[in-house]
Amino acid sequence: MEKVKWLLFSASVLLLAACSNNTSVEEVFAWGIEAHETVESMQLETEGTTESIDIQWLAQMNVDEGVYSLLYDEYLEVYKDDELVVGVIDDEELDEYSIGFLIEKVINEYEYVLKRFDHYVEDVNEAFELEVEEEHYILTYNGDDEQQQQLAEQLVNDSMKILVGEDVEIISVDVEQLEFTFTIDKETNLIATFEQKVSLDVQFNDEWFLEDRFLYDEHLTTTYTQYNEMNEIERPVQAEATVAEVEDDAISIDLSAKEIEVIEEEAATYVDALIQATVFQNADGFGEIVAGSRSDDDKQADGEFQRDSFVEFYRQNTKRNMGDHVSDELIDELADSYMNALSQTDYEVIDAQLIDDEQIIVTLSITGLFDSLIMYEIEHELTEAIELGDENVDNWLEYQVELMIDAYNGPFVEGQTTEATVHVLRDSDGAYHVLMQDEYLLGGFVQ
Incomplete structure (x- = not known):
């Protein structure tokens, strides 16, 4: 388990690596971000040292097909496709949280590393130097002591929050080394290599860890290849074995083909x-449509509860994030605008497969809302307004919410068309349940 904890923290740091001359730095960032938003598949090869120990890992992803594979040295293996999710470390199965974290944070978010670093650095023109070669742009991080300290603290705080939650008390972060270099292909504007040298001494208070000090020291180089060429990703042995078990279980189901x-x-x-x-x-018509032995009125009440609680969850979650700094009226308006944007998404049910007597996997094709792009543009607009010191704004959180409302009520920002698999449970009275709506929401309707 300690190895998993280390790897999860390491994965978060890997995500933040990055990007540099005058206005051209900002242009290279913009070109790179735009180019990576259209990438459908790629391969990443990382090698270097962690605490002076040689490491090597290979990540392959087909974003368009939703297939991801991660091989970390000889002891960790993670794989995901539309049929299963498998993770093994030292021949022991990983829990779902660890698997999901590694896939979403290590593999998927590498595609958007330029955008992420653009978010963490207040002014890329100041924090990076740009060298123009014949075939490449070289972006090198050159933040001063204050900028490095701020970046390191953000990096550690966000990594700890992802790993163990909000309650980790960071006492200090001492920066010994913080270097990031991107090599970007001039023709395609896609990342060719990303090098990071990070040495941090972190002290914190939390019962989850055995010690209150974390020494982080990594020198890693990641090479990006096979852009839009990963048509087929080979399943590792453990994944094939899991599929075989699922297929055997399906064959043994004591039901007729009609049932x-x-x-x-x-x-x-x-x-x-x-x-x-x-x-x-x-x-x-929810009560009349869905199966189950309960009355149509009872099932209809369930449908209406799902409808109302969906909006209420968004409203309450937003209120918790904003605190008392944003009025209830404005949060209500934001919820309405968000639902307006979601109403313009599109989807189709394309398959359903019975796994056993109680489980069915339903596959969807979804053209969702490109919410990450909306928020990225809002962050830039908000940052510019703060830097200019707009005298007409006396509540920056409410100003941010107003920008979100305008965006969600404006032209629909369409994301990719992607497939999502939803696990459905069937109970003894023939009723069906979806335990995780995030399976179709995150990365599907909300991208």
Whole structure:
């Protein structure tokens, strides 16, 4: 488990590596960010040292197909496709949280590393130097002591929050070395290599860790290759074994072909109705559509509860994040605008497969909302307004919410069309349930 904790923290640091001359620095960032937003697949090879120990890992991803593979030296293996998610470390299975963290943070977010670093650095023109070669742009981080300290503290705080939650008390972060270099292909504006040299001494208070001091020392180089050429990613041995187990279980199901077909259709219908009730706020006829032995009125009440709680969760979560600095009226307006944006997404149920007597996997094709791009543009607009010292703004949080409202009520910002798999449970009375709506929300309807 200690090895997993180390790897999770290491993964977060790897994400933040980065980017430099005058206005041209900002242009190179913009070109690179735009180029990486259209990438469908790639391969990453990382090698170097961690605490003077040689390490090497390989990541392959097909974002368009939703397939990811991570091989870390000889002891860690993570794989995800539309059928399964598998993670093994030293021949022991990883928990779902660790698998999800590694896939989403280490693999997927490497695609957006320029955008992420652009967010962490207040002014890329000041923090980076640009060298123009015949075939490449070289961006080198050259932040002063104050900028390095601020970046290191942000890096550590965010990494700890992701790893163990909000309650980690960071006492100090001493920066011994903080160097980042990007080599970007001039023709494609895609990253060719990313080098980082990071040495930090972190002290903190938290019962989750055995010690209150963390010495972080890594020198790593990541090479990006095979852009849009990863058409097929080989399943590792453990993934193949898991699929075989699933297929064996499916074969042993004591149901007729007709019964299996009915269950798969009912599960697909339930997911469709649930999406209509939540994402599209339409619970009309929910009780008549979904299967189950309860009365239509009771099932209809469930659909209306899903509809109302979906918006209320967004409203309450936003209120917790904003505190008392934003009025309830403005939060209500934000929730309405957010639902307006979601209502312009599109989807199709394309498959349903019975795994066992109680589990069905429903596959969706979704064209979602490019929310990360919206927030990225809002962050830039907000930063510029703060730097200019806009005298008409007396509450910056409310100003941010107003920008979000305008964006969500404005032209629809379309994301990619991607596939999402939803795990559906069937109980003894023939009713269906989706335990994790995030399976179709995150990366699907909200990208």
